[in-house]
Amino acid sequence: MTLHEVVPGVHAWVQPDGTWWLNNAGVVAGGDQVLLVDTCATETRTRRFLAAVHDATGGGTIRLAVNTHLHGDHTYGNSLLPAATVIVGHEHMREGLRVDPVIDGCPPLWQPVPDWGAVTRRLPDITVQDRLTVHIGQRRVDVVHPGGPAHTTGDLVAWLPEERVLFAGDLVFNGLTPLVFMGSVTGAIAALDWLAAFGPDHLVPGHGPLLTAADIDPVFDRIRRYLRLVLDTADAGLRAGLTPLEAARACDLGEFAGWADAERIVPNLHRAYADSRGADVDPVAALTDAVAWLGGPMATRV
Structure with missing residues (x-):
């Protein structure tokens, strides 16, 4: 697990090998304020992430967090954020996490059966239908829905237009099998074209290694196939x-x-x-x- 500086003040938390429940997350620092993109599945992994954020930002205040979708590898750590942190999610994502039974005890479909630790269900405070722009210090972050079901029905991306960094959530799996069973296969294909239109210089996938501009088309083509x-x-x-x-x-x-x-x-x-x-x-x-x-x-x- 490593916190990579994508551009100055913007980091990606990458958890190898990106398989089941091992997601990527993001950090956007502006002045003494911090925005997170997602948390992690377990108490242990989220606490490691938050410790790395503290060190990288000099203990900046985590003012906002954006959940890219409802799945627990990106949301179960929400409850470990400071009480004052405002969490943003799509309205469908909020409802999906509200009724998610897996946080209360994972079924034995995985080996080993994940132990989430001391996490509890914490839902977004603000919900988005289409888009929202937030500001962290001098940084602008556009929080945008792809316009239809893709990975899930409630996906969001976080786009930094000045830095040209795109946090794509699970609309992109880099180098491992995508998962779309709670969204749409055709919608996931359409979402790749939508993501490409941002023209990012850097893209943080929901799982797998980070992408630069030259990597994006080949990776997207393979996902499409x-x-x-x-x-x-x-x-x-x-x-x-x-x-x-x-x-x-x-x-x-x-x-x-x-x-x-x-x-x-x-x-x-x-x-x-x-x-x-x-x-x-x-x-x-x-x-x-x-x-x-x-x-x-x-x-x-x-």
């Missing part, structure tokens, strides 16, 4: 009368077989099937099928 594989596999499976699990077992992952968390093909297919039927996804059923595809619990290093 994977998501189109999901759509093609779903189309073939539906025509053949296969379940998402059966379609996943028949799928040749090809160039993506070496990506970590390959079992995500199963919940991603659940999403594609549901969208084609105008239905919704049962997250527990989708993840249970992922365990069946894998032949045992999913691995995590959290």
Whole structure:
């Protein structure tokens, strides 16, 4: 776990290897004020993150925090922020965290079963539908929704237009399998074009190594190819009368077989099937099928 200075006063907290529950987060310092982009899944990891933030900013006041989406690897550490910190999230993200049962005890779908530690459910104080601009010292931060479901229905990015730094949350997984089962496969593809239009010099993905401008197009192209594989596999499976699990077992992952968390093909297919039927996804059923595809619990290093 390392705090990388992206540009002066702007840092990214990168947690290798970026697999299940190991996210990236961000720090924007302006004067003696600090904005965080996301927290971490566990008490231990969030406290390490906050200690690194304290050292890097000289103990600056954490005035604001932005949650890029509802998933616990980006939000469970909210409760460890100072009481005066104002948390911002999309309105769908707030509702999703409000009813999330996993923070109360993780089901044994992962090995080892994550222990969150002393965290409690802390929801955003301010909700966003489309966009919001905040200021930390002299720095401007645009908090923007992609316009539709993508990774989830309540995604936000944090864009620093002067520094040209984009915190993309889980709209971008760099070098490991994307996850879209709580959003939209086609929406996730569209979101990549939307992100590229910002023209960032630096992009912080939700998981995986940091990106500079030269890295973005090749990484985005590979993510697009994977998501189109999901759509093609779903189309073939539906025509053949296969379940998402059966379609996943028949799928040749090809160039993506070496990506970590390959079992995500199963919940991603659940999403594609549901969208084609105008239905919704049962997250527990989708993840249970992922365990069946894998032949045992999913691995995590959290």
